[in-house]
Each structure stands twice: as structure tokens, then as C-alpha cells.
Amino acid sequence: MLVLGIESSCDETAAAVVSDGTSLLSNVVASQIDVHSKFGGVVPEIASRKHIEVIIQVIEQALDDAGVTLDDIDGIAGTRGPGLIGSLLVGLSVAKSIAFMKDIPFVGVNHVEGHVAAIFLTEEKPEFPFVALVVSGGHTNIYLVADSGSFRTLGQTRDDAAGEAFDKGAKMLGLGYPGGIVIDRLSKGGNPAFVKFPRSMKGSIDFSFSGLKTSLLYYIKKRETPVTEDELPHIVASYQDAIVDVLVDKTLKAAEEYSLSRVVIAGGVAANSRLRDIFHERAGGKGIEVFIPPPVLCTDNAAMIAVVGDNLLKRGERGSFDLNAISRWPLDFPGEI
Ligand code: KG4
Numbered sequence: 001m002l003v004l005g006i007e008s009s010c011d012e013t014a015a016a017v018v019s020d021g022t023s024l025l026s027n028v029v030a031s032q033i034d035v036h037s038k039f040g041g042v043v044p045e046i047a048s049r050k051h052i053e054v055i056i057q058v059i060e061q062a063l064d065d066a067g068v069t070l071d072d073i074d075g076i077a078g079t080r081g082p083g084l085i086g087s088l089l090v091g092l093s094v095a096k097s098i099a100f101m102k103d104i105p106f107v108g109v110n111h112v113e114g115h116v117a118a119i120f121l122t123e124e125k126p127e128f129p130f131v132a133l134v135v136s137g138g139h140t141n142i143y144l145v146a147d148s149g150s151f152r153t154l155g156q157t158r159d160d161a162a163g164e165a166f167d168k169g170a171k172m173l174g175l176g177y178p179g180g181i182v183i184d185r186l187s188k189g190g191n192p193a194f195v196k197f198p199r200s201m202k203g204s205i206d207f208s209f210s211g212l213k214t215s216l217l218y219y220i221k222k223r224e225t226p227v228t229e230d231e232l233p234h235i236v237a238s239y240q241d242a243i244v245d246v247l248v249d250k251t252l253k254a255a256e257e258y259s260l261s262r263v264v265i266a267g268g269v270a271a272n273s274r275l276r277d278i279f280h281e282r283a284g285g286k287g288i289e290v291f292i293p294p295p296v297l298c299t300d301n302a303a304m305i306a307v308v309g310d311n312l313l314k315r316g317e318r319g320s321f322d323l324n325a326i327s328r329w330p331l332d333f334p335g336e337i
């Protein structure tokens with residue numbers, strides 16, 4: 001079965017063709033980063049307009065790259081939520097229009113479930129049940145995933161998401177937006193023990209990153225001289241380690257608490273090279289297997305949406321043409337909220 005996935009929940013317009021929910025035929029992502037970076041973050045109104053401008057081209061490119069036409073597509077999967085409502089509506093409306101025009105089934109997909117499902121496009125697929133850590137610009141959640149579509153929240157952030165902690169920290173240091181990838185790159189060769197940043201909520205599997213952010217702010221403000229170029233790699237490496245440390249610690253703690261021997265790491269922050277290394281390093285000693293998609297499938301994409309779509313369509317689910325986009329959609333409540 002060939003599924004066309006369409007994703008537009010934030011600032012990436014994406015389309016992908018996936019065969020049988022496991023084999024990636026094409027994966028096109030048009031990023032709006034250049035447009036939003038001068039504002040230091042995503043501007044929702046601009047994001048929706050940009051989606052409208054490029055979405056048809058992106059879909060045509062995905063079909064072309066896969067060597068297929070719309071006539072070969074068996075079903076359409078569009079992101080329904082969570083995300084920016086104006087942005088979601090663009091992708092969802094196009095998804096429904098194509099399904100209507102070609103008289104093929106369509107389903108609305110949860111973006112966060114998509115992030116986790118990206119792992120099924122890789123060679124090493126985890127068996128259920130497993131613990132999933134979803135770390136992105138908007139989410140930091142630990143789930144117990146009992147089966148496909150069956151999620152139970154074990155832990156979550158009380159304030160900022162991990163991606164936000166990266167982005168806001170980078171902004172304070174004048175490193176631009178989005179900061180996660182810049183910090184990842186700059187911290188290579190830096191000493192993570194250079195600054196002692198706090199690790200919050202020890203002992204719990206919930207997260208809090210606001211204290212860390214404030215701690216960086218004070219570190220910068222209390223100095224008598226500005227941060228030098230030589231110090232910067234050490235400071236960002238220390239800041240990055242404070243985030244990575246708690247993400248790894250709490251996820252492995254959740255796996256041990258629930259006696260699960262597999263963890264899946266998903267979402268944009270899972271592209272972070274230090275996070276990937278430390279997860280593998282620490283899990284090994286505990287006999288826990290770690291599954292992380294390649295970076296291109298960690299950040300927003302439509303292939304992950306097609307994987308969930310394939311599964312829902314095979315189970316007979318059909319989205320109606322009046323299905324609406326929803327900005328909040330917790331995974332513990334897969335139906336209507
Ligand atoms: O999943 P994603 O692409 O979009 C959302 O659903 O939010 O995640 C975006 C987040 C941003 O905060 C970005 O800074 C972060 O993922 N990110 C990274 C890296 N690449 C993207 N954070 C740390 N290291 C990276 N290499």
C-alpha cells in the first residue's frame with residue numbers, strides 16, 4: 001500500500017511517499033527557517049502563508065522523487081494536530097482535497113505519534129512494548145507505548161520543552177534561531193564540566209527546564225566581561241549536557257521502573273549528537289536497547305505521518321471531510337478531545 005503523507009504543523013512543509021508503512025520512497029521537507037529566524041521564532045501567520053505558497057510543489061516533488069503519480073497512491077495521511085492551527089489547516093485541507101478528488105481514503109494523524117512512528121522506517125525496529133521519549137520544540141514527554149496507537153504518559157515537562165531550552169539558551173548567547181543545531185555543532189570540542197548548570201527534579205520522571213534557562217541568564221549577567229569566542233564552546237557544551245543528562249537519566253529510569261528493556265527517542269532534539277551518544281553509552285550498562293531514527297527522520301517530516309496513516313488505514317479508519325485540525329491533542333486520548 002502506498003501512502004502519501006502531508007505535514008504542516010509548524011514551520012516545515014513536508015510530503016512523503018511510504019510503502020507499507022516501512023519503506024521510504026521519498027521525503028521532501030521545505031523549511032521556513034530563513035523567514036522566521038529574523039523574528040527569533042516562528043510567526044504563526046507567516047507560517048500558514050508560506051505553507052500555502054509551497055505545499056503543492058512539495059507534494060509534486062515527493063511524488064516525482066518516488067517515481068509515482070497520484071493515481072498510484074492508495075491513501076492520504078495529513079497531520080491533524082497538535083500544532084499551529086493555521087498551519088495545520090493548510091496541510092489537512094490539501095490532504096482532504098486530494099482524497100476527495102482521487103476518491104481514495106484519508107486519515108488525520110497525531111504529529112507526536114508520528115515522531116515515535118519514524119522508528120519503523122529504520123532497519124532496526126523495536127518490538128512493543130517500549131518507552132518513548134519525544135523531545136521537540138513543543139514537547140518533552142515520556143510515554144509507555146504498549147502497542148501501535150496505545151500511549152500512556154509517564155512523564156512530561158512542567159514548563160519549557162527541551163527544544164525550547166536549546167533555542168532560548170542559544171538566543172541568550174546570540175547564536176540565532178533555531179538554536180539546537182547550532183549548540184550541537186558549537187559544543188563539539190567544548191568541556192561539558194566548564195560551568196555547573198543545575199539538573200532539576202531529580203528522582204522524578206517529570207522535567208523542568210526553566211531553572212536551567214534562568215541559570216544561564218545569571219551566568220551571562222553576573223560576568224564582568226562578555227563571553228569570549230574561546231569560552232563559548234565550553235559554555236554551550238555545559239548547557240547542552242545539563243539538558244542531555246536529565247533526558248537520558250529520566251528516560252532510563254522510566255524504563256527500569258516499568259521493567260521495559262527498549263526505549264525509542266524521537267523528535268527534533270533526538271537529532272542531537274551528544275544525546276544520541278550518551279543514550280547509547282548509559283543504556284548499554286543497564287541492558288536497555290536504544291532506538292533512535294536518523295537525524296533527518298527526527299526533525300519534522302511527512303514520512304512519519306505516512307507511517308501512522310498506513311497503520312490507521314489498514315485498521316479501517318477513515319477521516320471524514322469535515323475533520324477539523326486541533327491545536328492540542330494529548331496522545332493518551334487518541335479519539336476526540
Ligand atoms: O520535532 P521538531 O522538528 O519540531 C517540533 O515538532 O517542534 O523539533 C524542533 C526542535 C527545535 O527546538 C530545534 O532547536 C531542535 O528540535 N533541534 C535540535 C537539533 N536539531 C533540532 N536540538 C538539539 N540538537 C539538534 N541537533
Ligand code: ZN
Binds near residue numbers: 137
Ligand atoms: Zn515535530
